Amino acid sequence: MHSQTVIVGGGMAGMSCALRLMERGEEFLLLTDVLGGRIMYSAGKDVNYGAYFVMSNYKHAQRIVEKDKRINPLDACFHKDEKTRFSTLSLHTIGSLLGFLRFISALLEFRKHYETYKERCLNIPQKEALAQDPYLERLFHLPAGDFIKEKKIEQVAADYVSKFAYACTGADINNITTVDFLNVSLGLLIPIYQLRFDQQAMTNKLGDHLIFDTIADITKGSTGYTLTATSGTTYEAENVVLATPATVTQKMLNLPEIRGACSLYVYHVAATLKPQYQKRGLNLFSSDSVLSLIARQKDGTFLIYSRKKDVDLSKICLEFKIIGTQEWDHAMYVYGGTYLDQTLGGGLFIAGDHNGLGLEPSAIAGIYAANQINRQ
Ligand SMILES: Cc1cc2nc3c(=O)[nH]c(=O)nc-3n(C[C@H](O)[C@H](O)[C@H](O)COP(=O)(O)OP(=O)(O)OC[C@H]3O[C@@H](n4cnc5c(N)ncnc54)[C@H](O)[C@@H]3O)c2cc1C
Incomplete structure (x- = not known):
């Protein structure tokens, strides 16, 4: 043929x-x-057992997939360890306000450069588009952990932002570039939707x-x-x-x-979660946990994401029934x-x-x- x-x-x-x-x-x-x-x-x-969300700035991807339910970042619980957790809006957040403002200002600057870069990439190679923007080129080679220190946002990153990035990439922020880190973090600033x-x-x-x-x-x-x-x-x-x-x-x-690619293992369960995971629709974790995200679905079932196989679901759920699983050995090319x-x-x-x-x-x-x- x-x-x-x-x-x-x-x-x-x-x-x-x-x-x-x-x-x-x-x-x-x-x-x-x-x-x-x-x-x-x-x-x-x-x-969705694979890609889960689109952001409002995914204008080219939205020719293929549609926006579905809006994801509410206020409906999230950030787990520090087994005992300590914060909601998106809490007294703890107010204490981190200055750090948040510094982070948002960095995101706004990144967004301007990134949108121009993406438009250029439609017609010139990505490498060339990056070379045309020294700000972005530097961030492409800068580990996200170094950017966080540079901007003095360590606390906000540890408590909130790194957990969001871990949920989106399956990777520790010290192992990803600043461009990928800020790209996914835009989801904290602009509307984000489940995709269809x-x-x-x-x-x-x-x-x-x-x-x-x-x-x-x-x-x-x-x-x-x-x-x-x-x-x-x-x-x-x-x-x-x-x-x-x-x-x-x-x-x-x-x-x-x-x-290099991260691995992600997805468990779709009908479950009663343990009380610490029941309050919010999204549960996010730090990268020393094998769990990266628990997301409640429209039908009341849950998606549980892990970077390791064979998660002990009884540690997360009071009772559960597995509806489906999906293994992604090469989920996202982040390293x-x-x-x-x-x-x-x-x-x-x-x-x-x-x-x-x-x-x-x-x-x-x-x-x-x-x-x-x-x-x-
Ligand atoms: C669990 C998970 C969650 C994710 N969440 C998000 C998210 O929320 N938002 C986001 O933006 N991104 C997310 N991603 C990343 C996103 O899915 C990918 O970046 C994107 O789908 C990659 O598209 P692609 O076309 O480059 O590759 P792929 O989607 O992998 O497409 C490659 C295609 O090639 C086909 N193929 C492979 N080998 C052959 C062959 N030999 N012959 C013929 N065909 C072949 C495959 O069947 C496939 O259809 C997620 C990824 C995973 C795994």
């Missing part, structure tokens, strides 16, 4: 690339084993462009690429966009180094400062969240790849 462009991988990056190519009337196929990728639902299709993805509507929209298949191998010939699928079918294309997870892309292209080139030459592109955390950077990377095709 031949097509001018083949996109491999139907997650946020691949779907965003596909929609852009559709708008431009380009000839392409989207080959994927699953549509949605790390956007994934429970069997009943109503609880209509897989059937997207399948219909993509129509004949969409083929469910798994690509095992890509080879370059004199006139283009040959992609061999596990089904035995081969696909020929002049352009290939690899929108597979970074670990898959690394293997397929033999890439030397990529950012290290490696930057992958997105354009590899000869009509080969990489798209995804290899260089930036979450749905919006993935969507932008997909659109960037589409914007390069037939314009090289």
Whole structure:
């Protein structure tokens, strides 16, 4: 089978690339084993087992997923240890007011730079967009822990913000970059919503462009690429966009180094939580706990997130029944400062969240790849 462009991988990056190519009337196929990728639902299709939220500034990702229920940051409990915890609004928060103000001022400055950077990334490589902004480039290489000391926000970070970042990234703030830390922390400043993805509507929209298949191998010939699928079918294309997870892309292209990924294990339970977890819809933890988040769902069930497998749920629940579990060995690429080139030459592109955390950077990377095709 031949097509001018083949996109491999139907997650946020691949779907965003596909929609852009559709708008431009380009000839392409989207080959994927699953549509949605790390956007994934429970069997009943109503609880997100993968990506959970979008922020109001996820303007490109919101072409693929819709906003659902608004997440209320005031409905959160921040657990310091087994015995000590704070609500978002409490006397403890008032005592931390100065630190909060310093943090918000830093976030506002970051937001200005970050929004410009994202817009630039639609048309120039992420590496180049970063080089155009020395403020952001410095933060990309600065561990979040150092930024926190620099801004003198250690207390607010320890009590609140690092727990929010841990819930969003599954990683300790000392192991992530300041850009990722501030990017997720924007969720404390701007509206944040649970997301909804209509897989059937997207399948219909993509129509004949969409083929469910798994690509095992890509080879370059004199006139283009040959992609061999596990089904035995081969696909020929002049352009290939690899929108597979970074670990898959690394293997397929033999890439030397990529950012490291955190693992996340999701337990969906019908449960009566222990009293210390009952008061608020969101329970957030410090990174020395294996638990990163407990989130009450609309139907009264709970999602429990852990960075380790085989959590002892009896320590969290008075009684529980497991509805479903999902293991993400490579949930989010958060560790290290490696930057992958997105354009590899000869009509080969990489798209995804290899260089930036979450749905919006993935969507932008997909659109960037589409914007390069037939314009090289
Ligand atoms: C538990 C969890 C919670 C998260 N929460 C959030 C959140 O709340 N907000 C947020 O912004 N981000 C969140 N993320 C991160 C977000 O999900 C990802 O950044 C984003 O979905 C990545 O999209 P992608 O298209 O780059 O990759 P993926 O979604 O991984 O898509 C890759 C696609 O490639 C396909 N594929 C793989 N190998 C092959 C092959 N050989 N042949 C064909 N197809 C192949 C896969 O099936 C998949 O469809 C979360 C991630 C996890 C795991």
